[in-house]
Amino acid sequence: MKLFMPTKVYSEEGCVRKHAKEIAAYGKKAMIITGKHSAKVTGAYDDVVSALQQEAVSYIVFDEVEENPSVETVMKARKIGLDNNVDFVIGIGGGSPLDASKAIALMMTNPDKTEDVLYKNEVLPCMPIVCVPTTCGTGSEATQYSILTLHDQRTKRSISHTLFPELSLLDSRYLRTMSRECLVNTCVDALAHLVESYFNTNASELSRIYSREGLRIWSKFKDSLKNGNVSAEDYEDMIHASMIAGIAIAHTGTSVPHGMSYSITYERKIPHGKAVGMFLGGYVDFYKEKKDVKVVLDILGFDTASDLRQYIRGLLGVVEIEDELLVADAKGLLENPAKLKNYPYEISEQDLIEMAN
Numbered sequence: 001m002k003l004f005m006p007t008k009v010y011s012e013e014g015c016v017r018k019h020a021k022e023i024a025a026y027g028k029k030a031m032i033i034t035g036k037h038s039a040k041v042t043g044a045y046d047d048v049v050s051a052l053q054q055e056a057v058s059y060i061v062f063d064e065v066e067e068n069p070s071v072e073t074v075m076k077a078r079k080i081g082l083d084n085n086v087d088f089v090i091g092i093g094g095g096s097p098l099d100a101s102k103a104i105a106l107m108m109t110n111p112d113k114t115e116d117v118l119y120k121n122e123v124l125p126c127m128p129i130v131c132v133p134t135t136c137g138t139g140s141e142a143t144q145y146s147i148l149t150l151h152d153q154r155t156k157r158s159i160s161h162t163l164f165p166e167l168s169l170l171d172s173r174y175l176r177t178m179s180r181e182c183l184v185n186t187c188v189d190a191l192a193h194l195v196e197s198y199f200n201t202n203a204s205e206l207s208r209i210y211s212r213e214g215l216r217i218w219s220k221f222k223d224s225l226k227n228g229n230v231s232a233e234d235y236e237d238m239i240h241a242s243m244i245a246g247i248a249i250a251h252t253g254t255s256v257p258h259g260m261s262y263s264i265t266y267e268r269k270i271p272h273g274k275a276v277g278m279f280l281g282g283y284v285d286f287y288k289e290k291k292d293v294k295v296v297l298d299i300l301g302f303d304t305a306s307d308l309r310q311y312i313r314g315l316l317g318v319v320e321i322e323d324e325l326l327v328a329d330a331k332g333l334l335e336n337p338a339k340l341k342n343y344p345y346e347i348s349e350q351d352l353i354e355m356a357n
Contacts, residue, residue, distance in 0.1 A: 001206040005247055007142055011170035011240065016047040016132060017054070022167060024055035026128035027088035031081045031108075032061045033101040039063070039092040042134045042174040048090055060084045062104075065093070068156060068265060068272065069100040070149040071115050078107040088128040091165075094186065095138025095147070095272070098131050102146040102163040105129050118148070118159040129165040134174040136238040137186025137273050139193060139246020141168035149266065155332075156262040164250075170243060172235040180228060184315050185273030187225055187238055191218055192257050192276045193245035198296055199287050201344045202252040210251075214244040215299040222300065226315060252342065257283050259339035260352060263329045264321060277316045281309025282355030288345045318357055326353045 010019055023030075030052060032045070039045040052059050062077045081089075081104065089108075091101030103118060109127045110117065117124070131141040140146075144162040149155075175183070197203060198211040218241045221234040261275035270278075285305040287293050293305060302308045330352035333339060340347075 001204040002251070003206055005142070005250065007165050007168050009142065009168045009170065009243065011243070013171060013173060014047075015169045015171050016044070017051050019167075019169060020051035020054045023048075023051050023090070023130055024057045026130065026166060027086070028057065029084070029086045030057060030059040031077070031084070031086040031089045031104070032059055032092060033065060033077065033089055033104060034061070034063045034092045034097050035065045035067075035094075036063055038094065038134050038177075039097070041177050044092050044132050044134050044171070044174045047171075048092060048132060060086060065097045065100045067096050068149045069096050070151060071118065072151070074100060074103045074107060074118070074148065075115050077104045081108045082111055088130065090130040090132065092132045092134065094133070094135035095140045098133060098138065098140035099146040099148070101131065102129055102140075102165070103148060103159055106159075106161055106163060118161070119157070121160050124161065126161070126163055129163065131165040131168040132174075133168070133170060133239065133242070135178060135182065135186045136175055136242040137189035139190065139242045139244075139249065141165060141170065142243050142246035143250045145250075154263065154266050156266065168243075170239050172232070172239045175235045175239060182271075183230070183238075184225060185271045185277070186242070187218075187221075187273070188277035188280065188312065188315060189273035190214070190238075190242040190245045192273075192280045193249045193254065194218060194241070195280060195284060195296055196255040196257060196342075197245070197248035197252040199283075199289070199292060199344070200252040200255055201342050204251070207248055207251040210244050210248040212295070212299060214241050214248060215296060217241040217244065219300045222311070226311070255283075255339070255342040256333070256347070256352070256355070259333045259336065260329055260355070263332060264325070267325060268321065270319065274316050274319065277312050278319050278321070278357055279355045281305070281312045282357070284308055286347075286351055286355060313357060321356060323353075326356055
């Protein structure tokens with residue numbers, strides 16, 4: 001068993017401004033990396049800017065991170081950062097800006113490298129990364145992963161480098177402006193992380209402590225998520241479940257639902273959490289070690305895997321994907337040893353297809 005969690009995490013109301021000095025200690029000029037809207041709508045952007053101004057740290061803003069960020073976006077931001085001599089990055093937003101901030105930080109620290117190095121097993125230095133999540137799904141604030149879109153391969157892949165943030169600041173108030181659709185999709189993504197980390201070749205009794213605790217917290221808001229009556233306490237639980245799920249997958253990686261989701265997201269522009277959720281209920285239903293299934297279901301408060309499957313379907317709705325795409329998706333996963341190695345049993349093409357919805 002092993003535990004490696006180098007990121008310092010603060011979780012409290014107003015934590016960005018409260019820890020302004022710690023943010024400022026990472027450098028003299030920051031690059032704030034966000035998408036177009038959510039960082040400002042949530043108030044997170046204003047909090048970060050206020051913290052930097054309070055400590056007389058200069059900054060520039062790159063707000064062009066798209067949903068499912070591409071390698072091209074990373075390289076564009078790298079050039080801007082190098083031209084402006086930034087020495088640390090602050091990612092604000094959901095998984096897309098946080099993942100992008102890691103890759104951008106890596107590429108700025110290594111200006112002599114081309115984009116090919118993102119997917120090479122090469123140990124490289126990286127400037128400090130600060131993460132401020134405004135959603136409750138990816139847990140990127142507590143993981144080493146950076147998932148980027150590869151247009152030439154029509155899919156998404158995690159880069160080959162271990163890039164934990166130095167500091168992550170969690171304030172559940174930022175979740176309150178999320179649309180119901182985004183909230184549901186990101187919460188389902190966190191649930192998938194918890195389940196996939198528990199049903200995983202790399203799982204240990206230590207990693208499963210995080211999986212079980214995350215599932216326990218997730219169960220507390222499952223009814224509120226379903227009926228839409230979300231309280232301040234629920235938002236607090238949501239951001240904590242997401243972060244703990246991030247710690248869990250940092251030690252195990254993800255598995256089949258994530259592997260099946262990437263081409264669905266690319267080809268049909270279905271949001272990541274929803275695409276993962278399409279396969280999650282079926283994944284639990286098909287999983288062969290039933291005593292492990294029972295542990296997960298008992299913690300979540302479901303009698304059967306079919307009940308969980310129906311619950312997820314009720315949250316996400318039925319997503320119609322043509323058979324040809326599902327078949328191609330399943331074939332592609334079966335040809336991907338890196339993703340399949342996290343699944344402890346043999347699985348067939350038909351099993352993967354039947355997991356959908």
